[in-house]
Amino acid sequence: MIIVMSQSATREQIDNVEKKLSELGFKTHPIFGEVKTVIGAIGDKRLLNTHAISSMPGVENLVPIMKPYKLASRELKQVPTIIQVGDVTIGGNEIVVMAGPCAIESEELFLETAFKVKEAGAKILRGGAFKPRTSPYSFQGLEEDGLKIMASAREATGLKIVTEVVDTRDVELVASYADIIQIGARNMQNFRLLQEVGQTNKPVLLKRGLSATIEEWLMAAEYIISSGNPNVILCERGIRTFETATRNTIDMSSIPVIKDNSHLPILVDPSHAAGAWKYVGALSKGAIATGADGLIIEVHSNPASALCDGPQSLRPEKFAQLMKEFQAVALAVGRTM
């Protein structure tokens, strides 16, 4: 860590900061510049209460040198994390596609979609039983009944299932049904929920928050891993920017940045990012070519009757056609699908 002293810092203030750092177990290396002094502090930043330093008189700011995450970092673990969900491998050479409707609405409709996405090549079935909705007046999901429908669909199709949990009180319940537990974008910094899913033995699909930096996203993964669950799958789903032509702005550069800084696999959710089914094909191909390990796509047998996110759902036939196109792109970048 580097402590930058202000231009007007006195020698005494500099000495005090050095003394405080020593007390905290750091070795210090002051560098006296022509205008400002900076102090290099060697030691484990994670042990440091940085606030104690940054509010000392004469301190301008602190510059961290080490990343704040450790367990999620590529520095700690250089081989990619591969997550096994039954016979499905996430983070390996194969591109994995998760598909299904936004919300589970009825058993019949869900099974129909499930069989179709399986036929098209999806390996994981998605569906929401607990829905976090912007409006209290919107459909909030079938809750446990929805989980039961998912379980039947798994039985019937052999697909693994992924579904979201939104409340610490439901983690045990959701974990008892799901093969993968999803943490949605709005809960990415619901730290208690992260700790709870970190205590299950189910892989966690961790969506990026709408205004989360990549570093904060990896810190959220760190919460889960440090609670005991190393099986975190990251999912880029767009960030909030000034552009309104799409619902959110998919940050495609997060893919190589994550690959550079972390060992965790990363998927992309083009449906929620774009908010419009017509852009899902192009963005999915882009995500695969950029290096994503998989996709999570909304598919609905009858988008016009969907109780949630209809405009961004693909019909099963369109999805099946796109899956063939995705495969060609996967092969072009040396991946299987």
Add this chain to the structure above:
Amino acid sequence: MIIVMSQSATREQIDNVEKKLSELGFKTHPIFGEVKTVIGAIGDKRLLNTHAISSMPGVENLVPIMKPYKLASRELKQVPTIIQVGDVTIGGNEIVVMAGPCAIESEELFLETAFKVKEAGAKILRGGAFKPRTSPYSFQGLEEDGLKIMASAREATGLKIVTEVVDTRDVELVASYADIIQIGARNMQNFRLLQEVGQTNKPVLLKRGLSATIEEWLMAAEYIISSGNPNVILCERGIRTFETATRNTIDMSSIPVIKDNSHLPILVDPSHAAGAWKYVGALSKGAIATGADGLIIEVHSNPASALCDGPQSLRPEKFAQLMKEFQAVALAVGRTM
């Protein structure tokens, strides 16, 4: 609501949309433009599953005319909501100041700060017992022990207390101690938590999410009010933008926008927005002059030893001096303090 049909929409598609709207209980008024057709739909949008319409063939987009929030809206209730917390009135003519440390660290330190902020004129004492921290390695709060310390400080000083809840499982506990329950920025769209605090009888201080639009913020208030608790106090604490000179960008225009669209009171938290104590004075005065109903400010007897957010905490003496300056501004805009 207005349905905009795409340029290439056929007459049949237009008819189908009109038919569907009728089925949903809307009266329809098509307007055939030179290039595009739009359909006006009269009725209660909140009853409508808009997805059913927006994914119909030929539909380009929907334009809502009514606000999505109702109970939080100025249209429903034109007189400002005034919230009584013991003998403290929030949302009236008086500017209310809440002050105290970020986290409760020890009874002695907390009481010291409590007495000093009271002396300076604060009416409500803030302090965190449950802290949502970006890093799992940071201090997470004293939990119930912290609540007990707050209760003692209330007893000792007569100040009312406000503290944050971060888990649905703790709502009952926190409500049993706090006078005002705080929902932090990261939990603004933790809808289950909103519903839980909506079932208590304690006023709720609802901070704006870092990437929440004002409309989404009012929808979060709507969750609380529609769960049975009308006593919501909004709190602007900065939004996330590209600017890094301050931790977040305080959106001062949210004050008049909220006043225009809602009857709820609005406070400003300049400490978290700026992330630096030296900007707290200027921004507080700005908030009062812009029309805020109060402030929530971090004050710590010894910022350099704080376990959390030291750099943004004012020392009690500085706070006391600023309170006098705030009073002059309050008077200049016709408020008392």
Add this chain to the structure above:
Amino acid sequence: MIIVMSQSATREQIDNVEKKLSELGFKTHPIFGEVKTVIGAIGDKRLLNTHAISSMPGVENLVPIMKPYKLASRELKQVPTIIQVGDVTIGGNEIVVMAGPCAIESEELFLETAFKVKEAGAKILRGGAFKPRTSPYSFQGLEEDGLKIMASAREATGLKIVTEVVDTRDVELVASYADIIQIGARNMQNFRLLQEVGQTNKPVLLKRGLSATIEEWLMAAEYIISSGNPNVILCERGIRTFETATRNTIDMSSIPVIKDNSHLPILVDPSHAAGAWKYVGALSKGAIATGADGLIIEVHSNPASALCDGPQSLRPEKFAQLMKEFQAVALAVGRTM
């Protein structure tokens, strides 16, 4: 256009708005809702001084139905615009790659890079003679000497050249050397410069502004086209967001959005978007797979000695290797390269 009247608008105010719209040549269609009234106005919005309406008493806001751009729109011209630069075709089935250093520093170095990017398959040579730099103390370009070096490189290699103009006074000069004139991100709304290049007969590479919406970007294209020059090539180069892991956030979804709304070709500049050469390969593949018509990439024979943007420049050998990988992706999405 739809005029939304406020809830408290009187009948007289509604009548006045209708009357004013009639005077402006619109046909009006009021729809009286249960709470609010909206007025549909049929006619050419571009003829309307919308300010006249939006500040009339009782008007809440205006909702445009038609896009504000016309000449740049897909609605006007449904076949894609194909731009011929000598024997290079931009906007057709072939992916076109422009490459070269950020700034021209010396003839020798520039020629060396030029031959190498040609050998690797680039069709257009990029290089900056006039550099818009954030700091007045940074290298500002060789100006006309730089243009002369570019012309020699064109002569020597047969590559076409693209270079930026930053001042209306230089448009004639730059146009006399360049095959394609570049408008940089910072000048995307330098409307006088747009009009000037709109009066040349050279194709224009129009970079997206850092905070420009896609609609504003197409309006900038509209300035050029309406000045007489239909040969506009759009170039996505990242937008400014809160994320700092990359210099800017590449908005990959702008590619399908542009294809949906405009007939103009679109390239991607991964070098400026990412600000780091190590991400250029992944983002380039992503751009091709998402549907971009080409790329513009920084290549420098010796990045460590570059006077500008060294960290984002690829070495020629790395560029040559990536070009082969790009080709595989192009083929996978049915494009040639």
Add this chain to the structure above:
Amino acid sequence: MIIVMSQSATREQIDNVEKKLSELGFKTHPIFGEVKTVIGAIGDKRLLNTHAISSMPGVENLVPIMKPYKLASRELKQVPTIIQVGDVTIGGNEIVVMAGPCAIESEELFLETAFKVKEAGAKILRGGAFKPRTSPYSFQGLEEDGLKIMASAREATGLKIVTEVVDTRDVELVASYADIIQIGARNMQNFRLLQEVGQTNKPVLLKRGLSATIEEWLMAAEYIISSGNPNVILCERGIRTFETATRNTIDMSSIPVIKDNSHLPILVDPSHAAGAWKYVGALSKGAIATGADGLIIEVHSNPASALCDGPQSLRPEKFAQLMKEFQAVALAVGRTM
């Protein structure tokens, strides 16, 4: 400057960076941490071609310690810059208000507004003769005829005049009429234009770009000052964020940040920031209380007939009433008006 070496940097790479820094005239101080090495480099960063270092093998990133601006910095000049425009003082204790219509439309209308804003207490008259408009189909200003009308209004009222220049070719012309030359937000990084106005002897009102950081804004000021013109007045007019309730988000914290880092005066333009006249009063008071040195406000005698930005223009009577309220706030923070 601090050079952070990557974890995998070899001793040889570290030595090479030190050697290169020495060649560039820096004294180096390596600090060997437990995991990473950082190198402190003492010397004038402005002399350094940082690219040469940041792309060297083993370098992870550079951390600047000194601000990139010098002439605009508080470090260089600790007393505030006071700018004299005839008998009007900007940057002193008095709050200065500039007011007038967005665009000059006719002499009669302009004079009418001019007399009214003078009567209300404005000291400077604003008006646009050259208008940068998003659409090529919008009114672009009366050009030199507009300047002549402004000059007459100055003669008639005694007010000083401020008006925008948008093209390097017009700087001499505009400077011959205006008392203060305005650089609009869209031209904040039109560096040639900055250099041109830097060569006049007229004060420059430099608006902040929509996506400009405060540092970039001060760098733009640095362009003007380093060209020979020290009389720069900064103007905050809102930045682009995700929030759409106001046209832009006024960044009120830029006021104390500028005061902390620069000696230049700063005004606020609430009209363009909010885009709605009804928020101008609240934001103006907020700006004064936060520490702004003045305001620039749109006033139009008949907003409903304005050719530009009518919705954000105040009527003269409303402006006159607000001016009294502003004065009370100014006095409360120890300023005159």
